[in-house]
Amino acid sequence: MNNVIPNTLRNGPDGRGRFGEFGGRFVAETLMPLILELETAYEAAKADPSFQAELDYYLKHYVGRPSPLWFAERLTRELGGAKVYFKRDELNHTGAHKINNCLGQILLARRMGKTRIIAETGAGQHGVATATVCALFGLPCTVYMGAVDVERQKPNVFRMKLLGAEVVPVSSGAATLKDAMNDAMRDWVANVNDTFYIIGTAAGPHPYPAMVRDFQCVIGVEAKAQMLEAEGRLPDVAVAAIGGGSNAIGLFHPFLDDASVRLIGVEAAGHGLDTDEHAASLSRGRPGVLHGNLTYLLQNDDGQILEAHSISAGLDYPGIGPEHSWLHDIGRVEYVAATDKEALAAFQLCTRTEGIIPALEPSHALAHVAKIAPTMGSEDIILMNLCGRGDKDIFAVAKHLGVEL
Amino acid sequence: MSRIAGVFAALKAQGRAALIPFVEAYDPNRETSLTLLHGMAENGADIIEIGMPFTDPMADGPTIQAAGRRGLLAGASLHGVLGLVREFRRSNNHTPLVMMGYLNPILSYGVAKFCTDAAEAGIDGLIVVDLPTEEADLLLPDAAANGLDVIRLIAPTTSNERLPLVLAGSSGFVYYVSITGITGTRTASAADLARDIPRIRAVTDLPIAVGFGVRTPEQAAVVAQHADGAIVASALIETLNRENVAAVLRDVKALSEGINGARKEAA
Numbered sequence: 001m002n003n004v005i006p007n008t009l010r011n012g013p014d015g016r017g018r019f020g021e022f023g024g025r026f027v028a029e030t031l032m033p034l035i036l037e038l039e040t041a042y043e044a045a046k047a048d049p050s051f052q053a054e055l056d057y058y059l060k061h062y063v064g065r066p067s068p069l070w071f072a073e074r075l076t077r078e079l080g081g082a083k084v085y086f087k088r089d090e091l092n093h094t095g096a097h098k099i100n101n102c103l104g105q106i107l108l109a110r111r112m113g114k115t116r117i118i119a120e121t122g123a124g125q126h127g128v129a130t131a132t133v134c135a136l137f138g139l140p141c142t143v144y145m146g147a148v149d150v151e152r153q154k155p156n157v158f159r160m161k162l163l164g165a166e167v168v169p170v171s172s173g174a175a176t177l178k179d180a181m182n183d184a185m186r187d188w189v190a191n192v193n194d195t196f197y198i199i200g201t202a203a204g205p206h207p208y209p210a211m212v213r214d215f216q217c218v219i220g221v222e223a224k225a226q227m228l229e230a231e232g233r234l235p236d237v238a239v240a241a242i243g244g245g246s247n248a249i250g251l252f253h254p255f256l257d258d259a260s261v262r263l264i265g266v267e268a269a270g271h272g273l274d275t276d277e278h279a280a281s282l283s284r285g286r287p288g289v290l291h292g293n294l295t296y297l298l299q300n301d302d303g304q305i306l307e308a309h310s311i312s313a314g315l316d317y318p319g320i321g322p323e324h325s326w327l328h329d330i331g332r333v334e335y336v337a338a339t340d341k342e343a344l345a346a347f348q349l350c351t352r353t354e355g356i357i358p359a360l361e362p363s364h365a366l367a368h369v370a371k372i373a374p375t376m377g378s379e380d381i382i383l384m385n386l387c388g389r390g391d392k393d394i395f396a397v398a399k400h401l402g403v404e405l
Numbered sequence: 406m407s408r409i410a411g412v413f414a415a416l417k418a419q420g421r422a423a424l425i426p427f428v429e430a431y432d433p434n435r436e437t438s439l440t441l442l443h444g445m446a447e448n449g450a451d452i453i454e455i456g457m458p459f460t461d462p463m464a465d466g467p468t469i470q471a472a473g474r475r476g477l478l479a480g481a482s483l484h485g486v487l488g489l490v491r492e493f494r495r496s497n498n499h500t501p502l503v504m505m506g507y508l509n510p511i512l513s514y515g516v517a518k519f520c521t522d523a524a525e526a527g528i529d530g531l532i533v534v535d536l537p538t539e540e541a542d543l544l545l546p547d548a549a550a551n552g553l554d555v556i557r558l559i560a561p562t563t564s565n566e567r568l569p570l571v572l573a574g575s576s577g578f579v580y581y582v583s584i585t586g587i588t589g590t591r592t593a594s595a596a597d598l599a600r601d602i603p604r605i606r607a608v609t610d611l612p613i614a615v616g617f618g619v620r621t622p623e624q625a626a627v628v629a630q631h632a633d634g635a636i637v638a639s640a641l642i643e644t645l646n647r648e649n650v651a652a653v654l655r656d657v658k659a660l661s662e663g664i665n666g667a668r669k670e671a672a
Contacts, residue, residue: 016539025539026508028464029571030560030585032537172470173460185463190586192562288509289535290461302482303513305460 009256009332012323017206018294020329022322025205026289030189035292039207041112046214051107055215058103062136063093065100065218069226070386074353082376084369085235086386087223087251090358096388097219097247098129102198104215106133109196116191117141119198120184122149122177122243123314123361124156125388126200131165141165144184146176149313156392174307177243177317181291201244202321205292209321216250223383224254235383237262237372241365242335243279243315245324247387252333262334265324266368268310269337279308281320282328282335295322311340311400312360314388338367344400346370347390359388360396408501408529409554409577412451413612413633422629423451424661425614427505427638429472430455431481435489437650442493444654446500449661454532454636457486457506464534466587468639472646483510483519487526494527503530503556503577511544520547530554530577538571545574554578559605561585561597568608578612578634579605583619589639592618598631622663629667635660 012019025035045051059065070086089097102119109117117139121127127143134141143160147169150157160167173179181204188197202212220238227235238255240248242265255261270278278284281296288297290305298306298318308318327333338346346366350358358366362385369384376382390397398405406414416423428441438455445453458476462469490502504523511519511533523531531553536544538557548555554577562585563571572579581601583593593601598615605613614634619625621640628635637660645653 025537026535027537028534028560028582029537029558030464030562030582032539033560033562033564033567172474178461182461182463186466186587189464190590192585288512289507290509291463292535297509299509299513301513302484303510304477305509 010253012326013206013210017210019323019326022287022293022295022325023206023209024294025292026294027205027292028189030192034188034192035205042108042207042211045108045111051111055104055107059100059218063099063103064091066222066226067091069223069230071230072354075350076373078349078353079370079373081373081378082236082380082382083378084373084382084384085227086384087219089219089247089385089387090356090389094125094129094132095391096125096129096359097216097250098126098200099132100218100250101200101212101215101246102126102129102133105196105198105211106137106139110137112196114194114196115139116195117198118144118184118187118195119200120144120177120180121200122146122180122316123312124149124153124160124392125314127165127167128156128159128163130198131160131163134165135163142187143167144170144180144187146174146180147171148175149177149180152396153313153392154395176307177313178305185291200246202246202249202323203244203291203293203295203319209293209323212246213249213253213323216246217253219247219250219385220252220254223251227383231381234258234261235381236260236376237264238383239264239266239365239369240385241266241315241361241387242320242324243268243317243361244319245321247385249321249323251385256332263332264368265333265335266364267335267337268312268315268364269339270309270311272339273337277309278337279310279315279317280337281318282324283337285318287325290319293322295319295325296328311343311396312364314359314361315364336368338364342367344397347397356386357390357394358386359390360393361388362386407552407554407577408499409452412501413578416451416633422632422664422667423614423634424449424625424657424664425452425454425634425636426450426641426657426660427454427456427636429469429476429642430457430486430489431476431479432472432642432645433475434479435485438489439492440650441653443497444650445657446497448654448658450500450657452501452503452634454503454505454638455486455490457481457483457504457510459507459510462507464587466589466639468589468642472642483514487522490526490528501529502527503532504528505532505534508533508536516544517547520551520553524551524553528553530556532556532558532580534558538573541574556580558582561601565604568605572609575611578614579609580636581605581613581615581632582617583615584617586617588617590618592620592624595627595631598628602631622659625660626663626667629664635664
């Protein structure tokens with residue numbers, strides 16, 4: 001029999017958790033049996049219709065999905081080119097896309113009989129989302145957060161505490177997201193029996209990159225159907241910001257096999273790609289191993305990991321999810337960058353023209369949209385993932401604009 | 406016979422367990438590390454573990470994290486550490502050296518070139534913390550081609566079914582991580598070891614050394630009664646940081662005496 005295997009970019013990772021050469025399971029032996037147990041449990045859950053049904057229930061009634069697709073008309077007019085649509089994941093409960101993944105993982109943790117949840121967080125969005133689902137299901141929650149981020153994201157720290165989570169400030173390294181992840185892994189190694197680690201981005205050891213992607217794909221699946229309904233066709237370009245890359249992979253993955261759709265990921269260029277202060281691991285990094293996966297990393301000539309910088313705490317990470325590394329190398333997704341200044345300008349543009357205060361993370365995506373929309377025709381369509389709202393960022397933005405609150 | 410196998414064979418003949426102290430390279434500077442390597446060899450160390458600092462040591466507790474940071478500040482690099490080993494080997498050709506570290510600096514150096522250079526410098530074995538057996542094909546061929554032992558970590562979470570898989574391709578000795586946790590925190594009890602060591606013995610003839618949480622001569626003696634070697638790291642780093650090189654060597658000597666006494670009692 002002639003078994004025709006469809007030519008798809010969507011069937012990764014392979015049995016070793018690799019997307020091309022990227023991904024894998026680079027963890028200490030103590031964690032390895034846990035990673036394997038998680039993989040088995042996740043595969044079983046995926047195959048169980050009642051798991052998806054339970055997740056769908058919470059996504060609809062608790063998160064408020066589907067999130068709307070919004071034609072940003074005034075912004076479109078102001079930019080003077082392609083029609084710009086926002087996928088409004090900032091309207092989710094807790095104000096960002098992070099909760100899509102947290103719900104999936106906590107339902108899995110419950111299936112596995114785990115009784116304690118840990119997480120890392122950068123901007124605090126993933127920490128808040130994790131603390132939220134822990135409150136919902138009555139599980140104790142410990143969130144590791146870089147001490148620098150604790151300082152610059154005070155509202156989210158307070159939210160997590162209100163939700164009943166213990167927030168542990170991490171002062172090792174540069175005291176940001178990377179260091180928070182190190183300490184979360186250390187906690188997990190020490191509490192292997194009862195603890196489930198909810199990783200917030202599409203990185204880490206297999207099966208996390210695939211699992212987080214699957215839980216975030218609801219973004220792209222909904223957007224695709226909504227776009228067909230609104231315009232009767234797919235967008236010409238889809239744009240998303242990239243830190244670890246979970247909102248971007250969630251938007252892109254359902255479009256990977258649609259060759260007509262250009263996919264653009266926007267990294268944080270910080271003070272500029274040619275300075276030492278940015279978070280652009282694909283544009284300026286090279287492959288290496290950190291936090292359990294082989295992927296593009298910011299590192300020095302000796303293989304020591306460099307500190308990332310971005311105005312956005314959520315993009316301030318020296319690595320990127322392994323599937324993005326692969327999509328970069330095969331050229332399916334273009335990866336560009338936007339600076340702190342460009343993101344700040346886009347933040348204000350969006351607020352002024354659409355009455356939507358975006359988070360600084362999607363402001364990076366919008367900065368790129370603002371660059372390309374004017375170069376495109378009025379019949380062209382750009383779809384952008386507005387993956388978080390900016391309430392948490394107003395203090396940081398005020399500071400950068402020289403305003404005292 | 407490799408230097409590591411030779412040491413364990415000789416110790417077995419004497420009915421003794423190995424003392425394996427740890428030096429974090431370049432903590433707080435290169436000269437101190439070189440002095441410690443020589444001093445430990447002269448004060449009862451049978452094998453020495455040399456730590457290659459890494460910015461993100463995920464399996465390590467606060468003590469080794471801090472030591473690694475001091476090492477990196479003092480300019481530690483893989484090239485530098487191999488140079489340090491070369492210098493040590495000029496006057497010590499008998500004490501086996503095991504390099505412990507994380508994968509990324511090795512990847513960055515180039516796996517094949519690293520294995521060639523490490524063997525040439527005088528390294529005998531490698532412990533790569535974040536390279537589990539599932540990913541080890543990345544290192545094993547080059548290590549074997551250069552006669553480097555690849556020492557595997559076994560944890561309390563490693564099931565009996567998994568043990569043979571983890572030990573495939575390993576040589577030198579087996580490193581038993583005696584607690585679920587990071588380095589230098591908890592300590593395994595004699596009862597834990599009496600339960601855990603035999604299940605490893607059942608599947609390998611390699612010597613078994615115990616690390617993570619071994620701090621005092623008394624604890625080292627307990628380990629020596631059950632296993633073939635005791636690895637001591639965080640406690641010595643703390644001594645160095647609090648006191649000085651002489652104090653570390655005093656502790657190494659005491660640990661060595663603890664281990665020697667243990668086997669006599671057991672016999």
